[in-house]
Every structure is written in structure tokens, then in C-alpha cells.
Amino acid sequence: MAEGGAALKVARVAPGRFDFSAAAGPIPVEVIECARSELHDWRRSGTPVLSLPFTGDAFREVMTETEAYLRALLGIPDNYRVLFMHGGASAQFAAVPLNLLRGGRRACYLDSGYWSGKAMAEARRYCSVEVAASSADTGYDRVPELPSLRSDAAYCHIVANETVNGVQYHAFPESGDVPLVADMTSDFLTRPLDITRFGVIYAGAQKNLGIAGLAMVVVREDLVGSADPATPGILDYAVQARHASHYYNTPPTFAIYLAGLVFKWLAERGGIAAMEQANRGKSERVYAAIERSGGFYRCPVQAAHRSQVNVCFHFADDALTQTFLAAAQSEGLFNLAGHPSVGGVRASLYNAMPEAGAETLAQFMTAFARRNG
Numbered sequence: 001m002a003e004g005g006a007a008l009k010v011a012r013v014a015p016g017r018f019d020f021s022a023a024a025g026p027i028p029v030e031v032i033e034c035a036r037s038e039l040h041d042w043r044r045s046g047t048p049v050l051s052l053p054f055t056g057d058a059f060r061e062v063m064t065e066t067e068a069y070l071r072a073l074l075g076i077p078d079n080y081r082v083l084f085m086h087g088g089a090s091a092q093f094a095a096v097p098l099n100l101l102r103g104g105r106r107a108c109y110l111d112s113g114y115w116s117g118k119a120m121a122e123a124r125r126y127c128s129v130e131v132a133a134s135s136a137d138t139g140y141d142r143v144p145e146l147p148s149l150r151s152d153a154a155y156c157h158i159v160a161n162e163t164v165n166g167v168q169y170h171a172f173p174e175s176g177d178v179p180l181v182a183d184m185t186s187d188f189l190t191r192p193l194d195i196t197r198f199g200v201i202y203a204g205a206q207k208n209l210g211i212a213g214l215a216m217v218v219v220r221e222d223l224v225g226s227a228d229p230a231t232p233g234i235l236d237y238a239v240q241a242r243h244a245s246h247y248y249n250t251p252p253t254f255a256i257y258l259a260g261l262v263f264k265w266l267a268e269r270g271g272i273a274a275m276e277q278a279n280r281g282k283s284e285r286v287y288a289a290i291e292r293s294g295g296f297y298r299c300p301v302q303a304a305h306r307s308q309v310n311v312c313f314h315f316a317d318d319a320l321t322q323t324f325l326a327a328a329q330s331e332g333l334f335n336l337a338g339h340p341s342v343g344g345v346r347a348s349l350y351n352a353m354p355e356a357g358a359e360t361l362a363q364f365m366t367a368f369a370r371r372n373g
């Protein structure tokens with residue numbers, strides 16, 4: 001991490017090239033610059049950051065600072081544990097039922113799109129999955145509301161933001177005494193949260209927190225320690241929660257180091273509230289370009305359910321999709337293709353996408369519509 005409390009140096013941004021990939025978010029240039037300067041020598045300790053031994057004092061310091069930054073950013077209460085786990089968000093699709101069923105046999109899932117489907121498919125290996133509500137019938141043009149919840153459900157799972165379908169919960173379901181579990185892989189740290197609403201929040205790191213290989217888990221303390229006895233140690237929240245005193249295995253050290261830099265970068269830019277404001281502004285610019293186009297572009301998602309981080313749209317004439325993608329790329333706007341399961345265009349506007357990226361895209365869309373409409 002940048003030495004002591006020193007601010008990350010403001011780095012020069014390569015002008016005019018923006019990457020809208022949904023799979024991996026941009027890494028802030030200041031973070032890259034800082035990591036580059038420490039690759040060979042972490043805080044002039046002589047220890048290369050690329051090979052920080054997890055057993056040493058340097059890495060312990062990195063872990064402690066990274067967790068402290070995250071707790072401060074989100075206001076995580078003391079009765080929640082912060083876990084740094086392997087296996088991305090997909091490992092959590094299994095870890096959640098393994099840790100939370102606690103002898104129960106039933107879990108409730110809200111089906112809001114592609115990633116809900118993946119989470120449910122994995123959970124069905126361990127329990128009976130009750131699909132409490134689904135928006136499949138309307139082509140995932142909204143997030144489903146939670147009608148009523150069976151009291152024997154061990155937990156209720158949502159995907160806070162569906163990366164593929166471009167729908168997002170702007171108000172979270174009330175699940176009463178049943179712990180609410182949220183996959184926030186694509187919108188963690190993009191908006192403030194009342195953590196106490198959740199039993200578990202998890203997120204793969206590669207979109208808003210740095211690089212792949214790490215999943216952040218925030219779990220309420222009373223849900224730790226009752227994993228199914230067959231749970232692999234690497235997925236057991238209680239085993240992972242002991243990391244402060246005892247590591248189960250080698251953590252993804254570089255990914256954790258980088259997440260720490262990203263957290264610091266966020267704090268220096270006004271924290272999560274400032275990110276939310278910027279993200280709202282970015283997505284509004286792109287949605288406005290869609291609305292202004294008089295039907296040339298169509299967003300399939302109902303206005304109140306639109307994602308602030310993954311903006312999806314199609315053309316009235318689908319044949320224009322490839323022309324659009326090629327023209328966008330020639331103007332420095334990369335990776336705008338929609339997910340293969342839905343096609344069309346998807347602009348991902350994660351935290352590190354500068355406002356200029358959204359503005360440039362919106363202007364390009366308006367000019368393209370004028371040329372081709």
C-alpha cells in the first residue's frame with residue numbers, strides 16, 4: 001500500500017481510450033502506478049510486493065490496513081466479519097448454502113437473471129431451492145419483488161445487480177428474520193449500504209475492487225460457525241474468520257494488496273457516497289442518449305430497475321450491432337458487446353470508469369444514431 005498514510009499520486013490518464021468490459025473493471029491509474037512502484041520493494045522494506053510471504057509482518061500489515069479501509073468505507077459494524085476468500089463469487093454460490101443451511105433443507109432465491117440462475121444451480125446441489133419470485137416471464141426487464149417468505153427458509157438470496165441483464169435492486173427486499181444474502185459482485189462499493197440489512201454480502205473483486213482471485217465476504221457473526229461438517233475448509237466461514245491469527249492456506253496476496261490500494265483510492269475520492277453520485281451521473285448520460293434516440297436504441301429494462309453499472313441496450317435494427325461495435329472501437333470505446341446470452345450492447349460503468357468515458361460514449365451514440373437512423 002502507498003507508504004503510511006501518504007496519498008496515492010495522481011497519475012496521468014491515457015486520453016481517449018475507455019474500456020467498458022463487464023468482466024473486469026478498469027483499475028484506477030493511481031493504483032496501477034502505486035503498485036508498479038512497489039512491485040520490487042514494498043514500502044522500502046526490500047520485500048517485493050509481488051511475492052509478499054503471507055506469513056510475514058508486511059503482509060499482516062497489508063491485511064490489517066485493507067480490512068480497516070473497507071470497514072471505514074462501508075461502516076461495517078463490529079458484529080460482522082470480513083473475509084478474504086479464494087474462488088471468486090462462484091465459490092460463494094456453494095459456500096453460502098454450506099455455511100448457512102445450518103441443518104435446514106430449504107433456501108429461498110429471487111430469480112432476477114443470468115447470475116441468479118448460476119447461484120441457484122449450485123445451491124441445488126445442497127438443498128431444495130425455492131424460487132420465491134422470478135422476472136423470467138417478462139424477459140428480466142425488472143428485479144422481482146419478494147412476495148412472502150416461507151419461515152423455514154434458511155436464507156434468502158438475491159443478486160443485487162445482474163451484470164448480464166442490466167437490472168439492479170434500488171431497494172432491497174425485506175426478509176424479516178430470514179438472513180438476506182446478496183451477490184454484489186458487480187455493484188459492491190458503488191453505493192452506500194446499510195450492512196445490518198444483510199446476513200451475508202459477497203463480491204468477486206475483479207469489477208470494483210481490483211483483480212480476479214479474491215472474493216470479499218462480509219458476514220454477520222452469528223452466521224459463522226455452523227457450516228455443514230462436509231464443507232471444505234477453504235469455504236468454511238469459521239475457518240476463514242480465523243485469518244487474523246491463523247491462515248488456512250496462502251491467501252491471494254497480490255489481489256488483497258491491490259484491493260487495499262483501491263479502497264484507499266475510493267476513500268481519497270470522497271468514499272462510497274461520492275462514487276454513487278458519480279455512477280448515477282455516468283449511467284444517466286448513457287440512458288439519456290438511449291431515450292433521446294427516438295427508438296433507435298432500446299433499453300429492455302424498466303426505468304425504475306435499470307442498473308447504474310451495467311447499461312444494456314439493443315438496436316431497433318439488430319443488424320446495426322456489429323457496425324456500432326466496430327465504429328465504437330475505432331474511436332477508442334472498447335468491449336461494448338452484450339453478453340452472448342442476450343446480445344446487443346452493454347456499457348459497464350464501474351467505479352474506476354471516468355465520467356469522461358460515459359460522456360464520450362453518450363456523444364458517440366448520439367452521432368451514430370444521427371448517421372444511421
Ligand code: PMP
Pocket residue numbers: 022023087088089090091115159161162163164183184185186204205
Ligand atoms: N455474480 C455476478 C453478479 C457476476 O457478475 C459474476 C461475474 N461476472 C459472478 C457472480 C461470477 O464471479 P466469479 O467469476 O468471480 O466467480
